[in-house]
Amino acid sequence: MTTSFQQPTARGYYGEYGGAFVPEMLYPNVEELRTQYLEILADPAYQAELQLLLRDYVGRPTPLFEARRLSEKYGTRVFLKREDLCHTGAHKINNTVGQILLAKRLGKQRIIAETGAGQHGVATATVCALMGLPCVVYMGATDIERQAPNVARMRLLGAEVRRVTSGSQTLKDATNEAIRDWIANPVDTHYIIGSVVGPHPYPDLVARLQAVISEEMRAQLLEKTGSELPAFVVACVGGGSNAAGAFYHFLDEPAVRLVAVEAAGHGIYSGHSAATSVLGKPGIIHGSRTLLMQDEHGQITEPYSLSAGLDYPGIGPLHAHLGAVGRAEFMSITDDEALAAVSELSRLEGIIPALETAHALAALGQLGAGPDDVVVVNLSGRGDKDLETYLKNMDKLI
Amino acid sequence: MNRITHAFRSKKNLLNTYFTAGYPSLHDTIPLAKALVESGADILEIGMPFSDPLADGPVIQGSSTVALANGMNLPVLFEQLQNLRTAVPDAPVLLMGYLNPVLQFGVEAFLKRAAEVGVDGLILPDLPLDEYEETYHALFQQHGLKAVFLITPQTSEARIRRLDALSDAFLYLVSGPGTTGGTTRPDADAQQQYFERVADLNLKNPRLIGFGIANKAGFDRACQYADGAIIGSALIQALQEVDDAPAAAARFVRGIKS
Ligand SMILES: Cc1ncc(COP(=O)(O)O)c(C=O)c1O
Numbered sequence: 001m002t003t004s005f006q007q008p009t010a011r012g013y014y015g016e017y018g019g020a021f022v023p024e025m026l027y028p029n030v031e032e033l034r035t036q037y038l039e040i041l042a043d044p045a046y047q048a049e050l051q052l053l054l055r056d057y058v059g060r061p062t063p064l065f066e067a068r069r070l071s072e073k074y075g076t077r078v079f080l081k082r083e084d085l086c087h088t089g090a091h092k093i094n095n096t097v098g099q100i101l102l103a104k105r106l107g108k109q110r111i112i113a114e115t116g117a118g119q120h121g122v123a124t125a126t127v128c129a130l131m132g133l134p135c136v137v138y139m140g141a142t143d144i145e146r147q148a149p150n151v152a153r154m155r156l157l158g159a160e161v162r163r164v165t166s167g168s169q170t171l172k173d174a175t176n177e178a179i180r181d182w183i184a185n186p187v188d189t190h191y192i193i194g195s196v197v198g199p200h201p202y203p204d205l206v207a208r209l210q211a212v213i214s215e216e217m218r219a220q221l222l223e224k225t226g227s228e229l230p231a232f233v234v235a236c237v238g239g240g241s242n243a244a245g246a247f248y249h250f251l252d253e254p255a256v257r258l259v260a261v262e263a264a265g266h267g268i269y270s271g272h273s274a275a276t277s278v279l280g281k282p283g284i285i286h287g288s289r290t291l292l293m294q295d296e297h298g299q300i301t302e303p304y305s306l307s308a309g310l311d312y313p314g315i316g317p318l319h320a321h322l323g324a325v326g327r328a329e330f331m332s333i334t335d336d337e338a339l340a341a342v343s344e345l346s347r348l349e350g351i352i353p354a355l356e357t358a359h360a361l362a363a364l365g366q367l368g369a370g371p372d373d374v375v376v377v378n379l380s381g382r383g384d385k386d387l388e389t390y391l392k393n394m395d396k397l398i
Numbered sequence: 399m400n401r402i403t404h405a406f407r408s409k410k411n412l413l414n415t416y417f418t419a420g421y422p423s424l425h426d427t428i429p430l431a432k433a434l435v436e437s438g439a440d441i442l443e444i445g446m447p448f449s450d451p452l453a454d455g456p457v458i459q460g461s462s463t464v465a466l467a468n469g470m471n472l473p474v475l476f477e478q479l480q481n482l483r484t485a486v487p488d489a490p491v492l493l494m495g496y497l498n499p500v501l502q503f504g505v506e507a508f509l510k511r512a513a514e515v516g517v518d519g520l521i522l523p524d525l526p527l528d529e530y531e532e533t534y535h536a537l538f539q540q541h542g543l544k545a546v547f548l549i550t551p552q553t554s555e556a557r558i559r560r561l562d563a564l565s566d567a568f569l570y571l572v573s574g575p576g577t578t579g580g581t582t583r584p585d586a587d588a589q590q591q592y593f594e595r596v597a598d599l600n601l602k603n604p605r606l607i608g609f610g611i612a613n614k615a616g617f618d619r620a621c622q623y624a625d626g627a628i629i630g631s632a633l634i635q636a637l638q639e640v641d642d643a644p645a646a647a648a649r650f651v652r653g654i655k656s
Contacts, residue, residue: 166459
């Protein structure tokens, strides 16, 4: 294979998506990162420190669990990659551990982050506590309300949670505020972005740090099924970091079908949706050219999903490209379908998933997978943070 | 001679005023432009509102939100600007805004319309320099439009020289770290050093200082280090909750330029 889907171009393009569309005020920060990240990531001392933390602190490798009752229900072989068992309860910490070590090598003394569901905020606050660095997390007012337990966790971990009241008061707006903070603090601060979004090199940096998910999957599949390659890998997509990690080492294996599941909210065309691959057009959000939900005049529109981690009006440029060239298939799942998948996994396998993750699980019935097919669902996070939402929607859960 | 070069050759201590098109009400754009110039503004920067203005502080975010809610968009703006050169015959006019609405309008169509209505230059802060150099520069020139670039205290000398070489309008010196409106107060000594450092580079373009300049004292100080200054957020604040926005704008400009 001549070109790999893994690598963006020197300017951060995956096909026609990516790049770094940042105002001059951000240029030095982004440039500092761009010129140094590959070298730092390749440094054996960095890798040694990272691997040790991933093992002893995060709890990697995470198990690959064969879900027998789920398999029986869907007439196929379903495996769950247990990112929900990572320290702090989601895949997000794979990225924050990697980035905090990077920030230290860049000599940064202050960390900022945005968060939607609060999982990335918690994962950032956690590594900041571990390294003794001050941490400011921007979070939309709407999300502060619907993800209260994570707000409490971040505060307990010593982070300052800043409430964002602009726009839809969710993830997009929290990201805007984090970027504005970085503009105001260009020298001492590192911005730990939480997904494969933002200006180059962030999408590549975050994808590389999450790639450990598919690296482990390959070894675990070989052991459990006799082949490193499954028929399907399924993951939910907000910005796309857990999907990027789950797809990464299969990107250049055309036999593996990659399924990205977006949030359809009340329904794709209901006007309350976050199904960017269907509703989006190419545009620029947070410094990246990608698929983006916007009106005819290029104003970014407000996405909606019951899950705070999926209601983002864009997707990472890697995913926009994978969709454009047909390497990944996109599906969308409504709030109600996701809630049904929450109770299904809880009752069939004794695992309560995060609402984001439930979107990936809900796609199981739509894959058309056969009895001998191996399907890996990336179980990106656990449902503790969503208990309040689940309690409010008990009628849809039972 | 084009209007921008002419303004810098014929005047000193230029005041460039930024306001958001369609704010405070949809049809204020042209009356505001006229009032600003007639009361002493030397250059106009008309903001094209965007839903997610990353480089802007709360005041311009707010005016953008109001303008969008009022129904402002690029077709409406160009419709209004049909009358620009009747209202403002001589003053240089720049359009300032983020790239996404321009992309959706169509880059070529946008440049063509801007040139037709008499716009002189563009400030598109999130247009990457590489892309400007490779594709946009030729298009801008083809339409007789000038590009204005931003410089910050962190911009390297090599990059400042590259920006200077690519522009023939003026360079926009961002006064310190932060978004427009300048809520973080930069260290005065560091700021002075930065202004002097850029002044000493003997650049071919004139320089205007912007971000966080709010009153006459700030304007006068900026004029010590550059060819003038840009005022945005403070002007927009002066337009908040007034009955007669053009009159308020004129009062504001006279307060700076007296
Ligand atoms: C458990 C979980 N899964 C998925 C996501 C979505 O993010 P991404 O698409 O970057 O994986 C989130 C975001 O908060 C999350 O908490």
